[in-house]
Amino acid sequence: MDSHHADISENPGALAPIDVKSEQLTLRDPRAVLSLLEADQVVAAKRRTHFGRKNLSFGTKALLWALRVYVVAMLVIVFISVYQAIHAAR
Amino acid sequence: MDAPDKNPSQLACQTAHPTTESAVASAAAPELIGLVTHEDVDRARDRWEVARARWKGRTKTFGGVRLLWLLVGPGVLVFLGENDAPSMLSYSADGSRYGVGFFIPFVVLTFIMGFIVQEMTVRLGAVTHRGHAELIFDRFGKFWGFFAMGDLIFGNFLTLVTEFIGVRAGLGFFGVRPAIAVGGALVIVMAAITTGRYWTWERITLSLAIFNGLFIPAAILARPDWHAVGHAMLTWMPFPGGGRYEILLLILATIGATVTPWMLFFQQSAVVDKGMQPRDINAGRFDTLLGALLATIFAIAAILATVPLFHHGINAANFQYAQFAEALEPVIGHTGAALFALGIFEAGIVAAIAISTSSAYAFGEVMQTGHSLNRPLREAWPFYLTLFGSACAAAALVLIPRFPLEFVVLTVNVIAVLAMPPALAFLLLLVNDPEVMGEHVNGFWANVAGVTVTILLIIAGLGFGLATVFPKWLGG
Numbered sequence: 001m002d003s004h005h006a007d008i009s010e011n012p013g014a015l016a017p018i019d020v021k022s023e024q025l026t027l028r029d030p031r032a033v034l035s036l037l038e039a040d041q042v043v044a045a046k047r048r049t050h051f052g053r054k055n056l057s058f059g060t061k062a063l064l065w066a067l068r069v070y071v072v073a074m075l076v077i078v079f080i081s082v083y084q085a086i087h088a089a090r
Numbered sequence: 091m092d093a094p095d096k097n098p099s100q101l102a103c104q105t106a107h108p109t110t111e112s113a114v115a116s117a118a119a120p121e122l123i124g125l126v127t128h129e130d131v132d133r134a135r136d137r138w139e140v141a142r143a144r145w146k147g148r149t150k151t152f153g154g155v156r157l158l159w160l161l162v163g164p165g166v167l168v169f170l171g172e173n174d175a176p177s178m179l180s181y182s183a184d185g186s187r188y189g190v191g192f193f194i195p196f197v198v199l200t201f202i203m204g205f206i207v208q209e210m211t212v213r214l215g216a217v218t219h220r221g222h223a224e225l226i227f228d229r230f231g232k233f234w235g236f237f238a239m240g241d242l243i244f245g246n247f248l249t250l251v252t253e254f255i256g257v258r259a260g261l262g263f264f265g266v267r268p269a270i271a272v273g274g275a276l277v278i279v280m281a282a283i284t285t286g287r288y289w290t291w292e293r294i295t296l297s298l299a300i301f302n303g304l305f306i307p308a309a310i311l312a313r314p315d316w317h318a319v320g321h322a323m324l325t326w327m328p329f330p331g332g333g334r335y336e337i338l339l340l341i342l343a344t345i346g347a348t349v350t351p352w353m354l355f356f357q358q359s360a361v362v363d364k365g366m367q368p369r370d371i372n373a374g375r376f377d378t379l380l381g382a383l384l385a386t387i388f389a390i391a392a393i394l395a396t397v398p399l400f401h402h403g404i405n406a407a408n409f410q411y412a413q414f415a416e417a418l419e420p421v422i423g424h425t426g427a428a429l430f431a432l433g434i435f436e437a438g439i440v441a442a443i444a445i446s447t448s449s450a451y452a453f454g455e456v457m458q459t460g461h462s463l464n465r466p467l468r469e470a471w472p473f474y475l476t477l478f479g480s481a482c483a484a485a486a487l488v489l490i491p492r493f494p495l496e497f498v499v500l501t502v503n504v505i506a507v508l509a510m511p512p513a514l515a516f517l518l519l520l521v522n523d524p525e526v527m528g529e530h531v532n533g534f535w536a537n538v539a540g541v542t543v544t545i546l547l548i549i550a551g552l553g554f555g556l557a558t559v560f561p562k563w564l565g566g
Binding site for chain 1: 104105106108109111112113114115116118121122123124125126127129130131133134135137138141218219220225228229230231234237241365367494505508509511512515519523525526548551552555558559
């Protein structure tokens with residue numbers, strides 16, 4: 001789409017190029033829609049493709065667990081301290 | 091042209107990989123032609139406008155301005171959305187309790203931290219065309235995914251409650267009854283999402299968000315000492331005096347006013363919904379920088395607007411939203427106080443829209459149901475129900491007599507800071523993953539900046555925790 005036309009050059013004959021100089025756009029033809037989107041941007045294409053599970057190293061798992069423990073411990077401290085502060089104020 | 095939502099198995103499931111290949115040139119094009127949705131059509135229309143603006147930008151002197159106008163949105167919205175009611179309360183507390191000094195440059199620092207992490211979400215969204223929650227579930231599995239979602243939904247709901255407290259308090263200054271204020275806010279949220287078009291929703295919300303600038307005239311009416319502001323910017327002095335625990339709490343709340351988990355989820359999903367592509371990343375960076383800049387200016391304006399309370403020796407230690415405006419009235423006049431109250435109302439309403447949208451995006455991504463503002467209501471009703479339902483539930487809590495609103499307001503920004511390091515860990519792992527990001531993986535300095543922000547947040551959180559458990563360490 002950096003050229004004057006949407007990039008459909010690798011699928012010759014599928015559709016007349018989208019002319020960005022034109023003031024009018026017709027998207028009734030689904031191929032016109034596809035010519036403006038990237039392959040992984042179409043809803044149906046996204047549904048069928050998924051990034052697979054990443055193998056987490058021991059270090060990564062340890063980091064994620066440490067951060068989880070940190071969050072839970074800190075939340076307990078926050079709730080206790082704010083609860084005490086409110087009761088002290090009353 | 092609308093493809094039904096319930097036929098995901100029409101095409102065989104494959105492993106995703108970063109690509110900039112046009113959909114019509116892809117191997118799957120013949121199958122995709124029959125599966126184009128309303129959402130695809132709306133997104134294609136937006137892409138056509140961008141393509142035209144990019145082409146015209148090459149031939150006209152200021153042609154690039156239209157391109158930026160089209161691509162600006164998620165970054166400005168996320169930062170002005172984060173200048174929300176509890177954030178403005180934190181900035182007001184900074185100004186009214188400590189005057190012009192340390193907190194002015196500190197706010198600038200927090201927004202730099204915010205820009206560093208938000209820029210990564212722009213790249214993630216533009217390259218993968220997937221939301222943050224979806225990527226976390228895909229790459230780390232349900233176990234870690236539900237932890238991340240738990241943090242997000244819990245934090246978002248508490249924050250939403252505080253937004254409606256802000257709405258109620260802001261309009262309360264003008265004598266509007268709480269039920270009318272909160273009900274009116276819900277009508278605005280509903281109106282914004284019933285457009286069935288991301289572009290329209292974004293422009294409506296942006297036009298509301300720009301009123302965050304109401305704090306600027308309020309600050310000018312407070313007649314700030316610009317020499318002191320310049321001195322503070324250069325020296326970070328004077329450093330706040332008094333109770334160290336209170337200062338630490340305020341530092342944490344001020345960080346939480348700028349860097350929070352919902353921002354990561356919201357901006358990445360909004361970038362995807364807007365249809366941004368890798369070639370738009372620089373425009374996305376500009377959008378994020380513009381948002382951070384505007385939010386910094388408005389945040390400093392909120393601090394400066396409340397500095398007269400500090401000079402008049404008015405104890406603002408336990409002030410809530412409307413009390414700031416009421417206390418300011420005899421000091422900076424009715425106009426200034428009214429602008430401040432309106433600013434709090436605006437901050438609440440824009441954040442309510444953005445945060446409820448963030449929850450709905452994440453919910454839709456995880457449940458694999460339609461999750462786009464380009465979808466009509468009938469196609470993506472679970473998405474819209476989550477969005478509006480979370481807003482209604484938060485609004486209802488605000489109207490319950492004797493509900494401990496004070497408790498929620500005090501904890502919300504602190505919780506945001508504490509939940510941020512795990513969220514940043516997922517972000518950094520994703521943005522360094524070549525299978526997800528391809529050539530757009532983080533560079534060395536982006537990683538240094540990201541890890542530094544994460545460590546700073548952990549230190550701030552641990553400092554708060556230690557000060558709470560061992561108050562004598564801070565002389566408390």
